[in-house]
Amino acid sequence: MEIFTEYRGQILEAFWTTIQLTVFSAIGALILGTVLAAMRLAPVPTLNWLGAAYVNVVRNTPLTLIILFCSFGLAQTLGVSLVDQNSPTSIVDSNFRLAVLGLTLYTASFVCETVRAGVNTVPIGQAEAARSLGFTFAQNLRIVLLPQAFRAVIIPLGSVLIALIKNTTIASAIGVAEAALLMKEMIENTAALIVVGTIFAVGFVLLTLPLGLFFGRLSKLLAVARQ
Amino acid sequence: MTSASVLFDAPGPRTRVRNRIISIVTLIFSALTGLLLLAKLAGKGQLTAAKWQPFLTADLWRTYVLPGIAGTLTAAAISIVLALALGLLLGVGRLSPIAAVRRPCAVIVEFFRAIPVLIMMIFAYFLYALNDTFASRYLALAGVVTGLTLYNGAVIAEIVRSGVGSLSRGQHEAAAALGLSWGQTMRSILLPQAITAMLPVLVSQLVVVLKDTAIGYQITFVEMVRQGTVIGSTYGNYVSALIVIAVLMISVNFALSAAATRLERRLRRSRRGAQPLEAEAIEQGGAPRALIEPGD
Numbered sequence: 283m284e285i286f287t288e289y290r291g292q293i294l295e296a297f298w299t300t301i302q303l304t305v306f307s308a309i310g311a312l313i314l315g316t317v318l319a320a321m322r323l324a325p326v327p328t329l330n331w332l333g334a335a336y337v338n339v340v341r342n343t344p345l346t347l348i349i350l351f352c353s354f355g356l357a358q359t360l361g362v363s364l365v366d367q368n369s370p371t372s373i374v375d376s377n378f379r380l381a382v383l384g385l386t387l388y389t390a391s392f393v394c395e396t397v398r399a400g401v402n403t404v405p406i407g408q409a410e411a412a413r414s415l416g417f418t419f420a421q422n423l424r425i426v427l428l429p430q431a432f433r434a435v436i437i438p439l440g441s442v443l444i445a446l447i448k449n450t451t452i453a454s455a456i457g458v459a460e461a462a463l464l465m466k467e468m469i470e471n472t473a474a475l476i477v478v479g480t481i482f483a484v485g486f487v488l489l490t491l492p493l494g495l496f497f498g499r500l501s502k503l504l505a506v507a508r509q
Numbered sequence: 510m511t512s513a514s515v516l517f518d519a520p521g522p523r524t525r526v527r528n529r530i531i532s533i534v535t536l537i538f539s540a541l542t543g544l545l546l547l548a549k550l551a552g553k554g555q556l557t558a559a560k561w562q563p564f565l566t567a568d569l570w571r572t573y574v575l576p577g578i579a580g581t582l583t584a585a586a587i588s589i590v591l592a593l594a595l596g597l598l599l600g601v602g603r604l605s606p607i608a609a610v611r612r613p614c615a616v617i618v619e620f621f622r623a624i625p626v627l628i629m630m631i632f633a634y635f636l637y638a639l640n641d642t643f644a645s646r647y648l649a650l651a652g653v654v655t656g657l658t659l660y661n662g663a664v665i666a667e668i669v670r671s672g673v674g675s676l677s678r679g680q681h682e683a684a685a686a687l688g689l690s691w692g693q694t695m696r697s698i699l700l701p702q703a704i705t706a707m708l709p710v711l712v713s714q715l716v717v718v719l720k721d722t723a724i725g726y727q728i729t730f731v732e733m734v735r736q737g738t739v740i741g742s743t744y745g746n747y748v749s750a751l752i753v754i755a756v757l758m759i760s761v762n763f764a765l766s767a768a769a770t771r772l773e774r775r776l777r778r779s780r781r782g783a784q785p786l787e788a789e790a791i792e793q794g795g796a797p798r799a800l801i802e803p804g805d
Contacts, residue, residue: 323516325516325517325520325524325528326528326531326532326535327532328531328532328535328536329531329532329535332535332539338759338763338766339759341766342716342720342758342759342762342763342766343720343755343758343759343762344720344721344722344723344724344734344758345720345723346723346724346726346727346734347723347734347737347751347754347755347758350726350734350737350738350751351751351755354738354741354747354748354751355747355748355751358747359553359555359747359748360549360550360553360555360748361553401516406515409515409516410515413515413517413518418517419516419517422516422517423516427516447625448624448625448626449625451625451627451628452627452724452727454627454727455726455727461628462625462627462628462631462727465628465631466631466727469631469635473639475632475635475636475639479628479632482628483620483624483628483632486623486624486625486628487620487623487624490623491619491623
């Protein structure tokens with residue numbers, strides 16, 4: 283307990299960083315993933331192919347490699363900068379944003395596949411009815427299919443989000459000060475392995491378990507009624 | 510909905526023209542992005558022979574890449590075998606009629622699915638280091654294997670549970686009618702069928718294990734991604750090194766994913782036995798309380 287009181291500020295700060303990483307990446311991944319899903323469903327073969335290629339490449343690459351590539355490749359070698367170089371916190375900000383970029387790119391491929399699976403749960407009659415009303419593909423997707431698809435895949439999307447929370451720990455590979463990095467530091471400083479391990483395990487259980495329950499509830503609440 | 514073609518009408522002449530225009534614009538846009546990237550790489554001197562030449566020397570492969578591949582494969586192989594054993598144990602335990610067995614198994618499964626693999630790896634690594642459990646050169650390997658086994662064991666336990674759940678109730682009832690005990694039913698009726706149904710999912714879980722060995726990067730485990738960064742710092746070619754490692758990783762994982770899909774399709778075609786679980790549905794199923802629905 284002493285260790286917890288001593289490090290409380292740092293622990294909360296680290297988990298706050300974890301949450302921030304999650305929120306920003308989740309928003310980015312949801313947008314990019316939906317666009318990719320639309321591309322994979324579109325009537326244009328080039329778009330299908332591009333979407334499929336993105337998903338297959340990214341999904342089969344380790345997240346560590348993607349995040350390291352963002353740091354070593356994009357930032358250090360190619361000089362791509364996501365921050366104002368003159369700001370005093372530019373290094374910290376830069377690592378944080380690169381991690382968000384990596385997490386977004388990676389998670390988007392899973393969001394895309396989930397949304398696509400959701401569109402597949404919508405009965406054929408819905409799309410046929412939309413077509414017979416003269417809807418174009420874009421209208422069909424926007425007004426008829428996607429709203430039903432999203433409601434069908436709330437639980438799987440929740441799983442993607444929870445996986446994302448857990449994946450944010452990998453951002454410590456490029457030195458983002460989130461939970462896993464602090465855990466390593468605390469073990470090295472205090473050698474109180476069991477206590478430190480318990481603190482961080484409990485922290486993640488608190489972040490992930492309620493979310494799983496929440497998405498289960500939400501999915502029942504928003505389920506599309508079908509006869 | 511089975512085919513995407515119900516999403517839009519068969520294109521008429523005007524739509525065909527429009528689609529072709531979209532196609533061409535997309536191609537031009539992609540080509541421009543590619544060129545821009547190449548120009549940028551060239552501008553930073555990343556396309557010069559000096560950056561790529563080392564990959565044609567046997568020395569680089571022997572010193573860096575092959576040990577990395579060996580590390581990744583060793584960790585993945587040990588982990589998947591241990592995870593299978595653990596998963597089978599926990600999965601069957603979770604189906605047990607005895608509450609004193611079922612509940613702890615459920616708690617263990619949910620716990621290990623709620624915690625990031627990296628946290629488990631760091632914990633195991635320091636646990637072994639502080640207690641001198643393993644020789645120091647096996648320390649990182651042991652940490653990686655422990656983390657991967659616990660996490661994937663929990664995921665496989667859920668796969669086992671949903672595999673058994675996907676069987677028709679008649680199987681269970683017929684076994685009961687024959688007077689088989691719970692253990693006999695499990696062993697000789699349910700598990701053999703469930704494992705067939707689980708096969709595609711298990712193969713795609715192998716992709717997850719292979720990818721996740723890279724998390725060992727952070728506890729100094731010698732695997733492919735770490736070796737990639739070592740090459741990068743030795744030869745000053747981070748971009749090319751990471752690209753080469755990515756290509757290696759992606760081709761293996763892509764082949765495995767394709768094998769899982771093929772296996773699933775083949776099992777689905779055969780009328781005998783249980784319907785297979787879908788390979789792709791599971792990949793992110795490692796979240797707590799994420800029910801793995803058979804064939805969902």
